Every structure is written in C-alpha cells, then in structure tokens.
Amino acid sequence: MDKFIIEGPTPLKGTIPISGSKNAALPLMAASLLGESATELTLVPKLQDIYTFNNVLRVTGARVDFHEKENRLVIDPKNLSFPEAPYDLVRKMRASFYMLGALVGRTGRAKVSLPGGCAWGPRPVDLHLKGFEAMGIKIDLQQGYVNASIEGEEVEGGEFTLEPSSVGATVNLVLGAVKRAKKFVIKNAAKEPDVVLLCNMLKQMGADIEGIGSSELTIRRTEKLKGITFSNDPDRIETGTFMIAAAMIPGSDLTLTGCKPTDLGAFPKSFQKLGVEFDIDDTTIRVRNSNGINAVNIKTDIYPGFPTDLQAQWATMMTQAEGESKVTDTIYFDRFSYVPELKRLGASLKVDKNKVTISGKTPLTGASVMSTDLRASVSLVMAGMAAEGKTEVLRIYHLDRGYENLEKKLNSAGASVTRVTDN
Numbered sequence: 001m002d003k004f005i006i007e008g009p010t011p012l013k014g015t016i017p018i019s020g021s022k023n024a025a026l027p028l029m030a031a032s033l034l035g036e037s038a039t040e041l042t043l044v045p046k047l048q049d050i051y052t053f054n055n056v057l058r059v060t061g062a063r064v065d066f067h068e069k070e071n072r073l074v075i076d077p078k079n080l081s082f083p084e085a086p087y088d089l090v091r092k093m094r095a096s097f098y099m100l101g102a103l104v105g106r107t108g109r110a111k112v113s114l115p116g117g118c119a120w121g122p123r124p125v126d127l128h129l130k131g132f133e134a135m136g137i138k139i140d141l142q143q144g145y146v147n148a149s150i151e152g153e154e155v156e157g158g159e160f161t162l163e164p165s166s167v168g169a170t171v172n173l174v175l176g177a178v179k180r181a182k183k184f185v186i187k188n189a190a191k192e193p194d195v196v197l198l199c200n201m202l203k204q205m206g207a208d209i210e211g212i213g214s215s216e217l218t219i220r221r222t223e224k225l226k227g228i229t230f231s232n233d234p235d236r237i238e239t240g241t242f243m244i245a246a247a248m249i250p251g252s253d254l255t256l257t258g259c260k261p262t263d264l265g266a267f268p269k270s271f272q273k274l275g276v277e278f279d280i281d282d283t284t285i286r287v288r289n290s291n292g293i294n295a296v297n298i299k300t301d302i303y304p305g306f307p308t309d310l311q312a313q314w315a316t317m318m319t320q321a322e323g324e325s326k327v328t329d330t331i332y333f334d335r336f337s338y339v340p341e342l343k344r345l346g347a348s349l350k351v352d353k354n355k356v357t358i359s360g361k362t363p364l365t366g367a368s369v370m371s372t373d374l375r376a377s378v379s380l381v382m383a384g385m386a387a388e389g390k391t392e393v394l395r396i397y398h399l400d401r402g403y404e405n406l407e408k409k410l411n412s413a414g415a416s417v418t419r420v421t422d423n
C-alpha cells in the first residue's frame with residue numbers, strides 16, 4: 001500500500017490544470033453502451049475508478065480502448081452479449097450499479113450485483129429499484145444480485161418521485177428509460193452538472209429527454225441511439241478542493257486552469273465569505289491567501305447547494321480560521337471519518353450527529369494519519385501541507401480513485417509530497 005510523506009508548511013503558488021470529472025465520466029461511460037456504434041469520450045481522467053469501470057464494461061463483451069496520454073476513451077458496444085456486472089468488480093466501485101440501467105436499456109435484461117458497503121453509509125439503492133419497478137421493469141433480488149427484465153421490447157413507463165433526490169438513481173433511471181420506456185417522468189430528479197451532462201450526451205445520441213437541468217425529467221422512448229464523440233466536464237470537486245487548499249495555507253497564490261466555474265453552484269458564495277482574494281473567469285480561478293481566513297459555517301445540500309463532496313475539505317480549512325465554525329452535512333449523516341485524524345495533527349473539532357464544530361485557529365503539527373475515503377484523504381493531504389513538519393498519509397489508494405496526478409500537481413505548485421510504497 002502506498003503512502004504520502006508531506007513536509008509542511010508549503011504555500012501553494014503557481015498554476016494547476018483541472019482534470020476531467022470522475023463523477024461525470026462514469027455515467028457517460030455507461031451511456032456509451034446504448035449506442036448502435038462506438039462512442040468516443042474526451043477529457044476522461046486517468047483514475048482507478050475509470051480503470052475499474054473499463055473492466056466492468058469489458059465483462060459485457062463491449063470493446064474499451066483507453067488512450068491514456070490523450071485522456072480519450074473509445075467504447076464500442078457492438079459485441080455486447082453478456083448483460084451482467086459481477087460482485088467482485090461492483091463492490092470496488094458503487095457507480096458500477098449504473099450498469100443496471102445501461103444493460104436493461106440496451107438488451108432488455110441485466111444481472112448486476114448490489115453495490116458493497118462504503119467508508120460511511122448506509123448508501124442504499126432502494127430508489128433505483130423502486131424507480132425501475134415504477135417504469136415497468138421486473139426486478140428480482142437473488143444472492144446479492146439484481147435481476148432486471150422486461151416483457152417484449154418496451155415498458156409503459158409512468159412516473160416516479162425520488163425522495164430524497166438521488167444523483168445515482170436519476171442516472172440509472174434515465175439510462176434504463178431512454179430506449180425502453182414509452183413515457184417516463186422522474187420527479188425531484190437530481191440537477192447536478194453530472195446529470196445534466198449525461199442528458200445532453202444522450203440527446204446528442206438521439207434520445208428524447210425534456211426538462212434537462214430541472215428537477216422534472218420526461219423521457220420518451222427512442223429505439224435506436226447512435227454512437228458519438230462527446231467531451232466530459234472538468235472536475236468541479238477537484239476545483240473546489242484546490243481552491244480550499246490555497247485558501248487555508250497563508251502565502252498561497254494559486255491559479256487553476258481548465259475549470260468550469262458555472263458547475264460550482266453555491267460554493268463560491270460561501271468561499272467569498274472567507275475573506276481571501278479570488279478571481280473567477282470563464283475557465284480560470286485564482287486564489288490568494290495573504291492574511292488568514294474567516295470562520296464560515298456551511299450546510300451541504302443537493303445541487304446547486306454546497307456539495308457534500310467538499311464538506312471534509314471545508315471543515316479541514318476551518319481549523320485554520322479564526323473562531324468557531326459549524327459544518328453540517330444534510331446528504332450523508334456520518335461522513336466525518338476524517339475528524340479523529342485531524343485531531344492527531346492538533347486540530348480541535350467536535351462531531352454531534354451530522355454536524356461538526358471546529359474551533360480555530362489551531363496550529364497543526366505533522367503526524368501519521370489514515371485515509372478512510374476519497375474526500376477525507378485529500379483533506380488529510382491538505383492538512384499535511386498546512387502542518388509544521390512531517391505528515392504521513394497512509395492508504396492513499398483512496399486518493400488514486402479520484403484525484404489524477406495529485407502529488408505531481410501539488411508539487412508543481414510548491415508542495416513537498418512524496419509517494420512511498422509502504423510494504
């Protein structure tokens with residue numbers, strides 16, 4: 001298992017390019033199975049989750065060629081003949097569950113493993129399954145697998161309300177409906193940019209989807225979709241992560257390029273309250289922390305609210321703010337596994353149900369800390385760059401799932417992050 005050795009403190013100065021979005025790419029990859037011909041996706045990041053999903057797609061018989069140097073992925077579903085997604089792959093990455101919608105969409109049937117657990121949870125899929133049943137798809141659970149099937153070529157459809165609004169359920173239901181449902185309405189659909197991008201891709205493939213970007217999607221069946229060339233979005237969570245990293249370390253002056261600021265929703269509004277200088281133009285963001293940050297409370301929400309995927313990073317930054325701040329997660333109620341690790345660095349935080357209260361500013365001193373999930377891990381790296389002395393971040397395979405070339409990017413901006421293979 002690899003670990004990072006980080007020497008701090010190191011202000012972040014210079015320019016970092018933003019990579020393609022992991023959470024936007026995965027639905028696009030699943031949608032590629034619905035085309036009659038090959039689809040080419042660009043701006044696909046080289047991440048463990050992408051490699052894992054490539055293998056999930058290959059199991060079905062689809063051909064997948066990842067031209068890594070160009071971040072270009074070509075998926076040809078012509079020879080897809082095995083509409084299944086096995087447990088040993090699905091358990092590695094929850095988003096593999098999108099195969100249910102994609103395979104039912106393409107072949108009219110699917111056998112997909114239920115996703116495994118997660119570092120925090122529970123992360124149920126009840127809305128996915130109830131939504132498919134509402135659409136008219138037969139769902140049968142056996143030995144940890146979901147068997148989905150339809151009578152004939154199409155289903156009546158109908159309507160289904162997501163409560164709560166779910167990104168994954170919206171993605172899965174759209175994938176299952178576009179080629180199979182006469183008319184299907186999803187109410188309280190997720191509006192995250194990842195969902196909008198998927199719907200735009202499917203429309204370009206020939207799908208009939210109304211209400212894109214709203215919380216009510218109406219899908220009408222299109223029998224045949226064509227393979228296309230389509231670009232992924234830049235990663236909005238990586239963008240927010242690096243903005244926070246620069247804001248929390250005094251003396252930073254960091255420019256992010258290749259951004260899509262309009263995907264950040266309400267995040268810039270909270271960021272503004274920190275009191276750091278920052279400029280946003282259509283693809284570039286510059287953040288300077290010349291003299292510290294204010295304590296700013298945040299509460300996560302569905303898009304366009306503050307993203308839960310930036311909750312850990314924000315709480316970590318608040319350890320360096322003057323005063324007390326509160327970070328509340330309304331999406332996941334126990335996504336705070338990073339807190340005990342931050343305390344090992346000298347931070348002062350207190351968790352109460354789905355809220356963490358942070359007392360700052362506390363000087364951070366290097367120590368060994370343990371990664372537990374993707375966003376908690378990157379928060380520990382940020383804390384290590386702000387801390388005095390040496391920090392070891394263990395089990396960084398979590399990071400390799402979602403941050404492309406992380407140490408290369410940070411070191412190019414003045415950080416001191418060394419990857420060590422820890423046998």
Ligand code: EPZ
Pocket residue numbers: 023024026094095122123124125126127128129163164165166167168169190194308309331332374375402
């Ligand atoms: C997506 O997960 C993201 N993953 C997550 O990012 C992100 O945290 C989450 O959306 C929320 O924005 C990908 O896009 C691959 P949800 P997803 O279904 O789709 C409840 C990261 O760090 N729910 O929108 O699984 C659920 O428990 C990852 O990149 C049900 O109750 O999230 C949660 O409270 C972590 N039943 C809420 O909905 C269901 O059937 C939102 O979950 C499904 C979800």
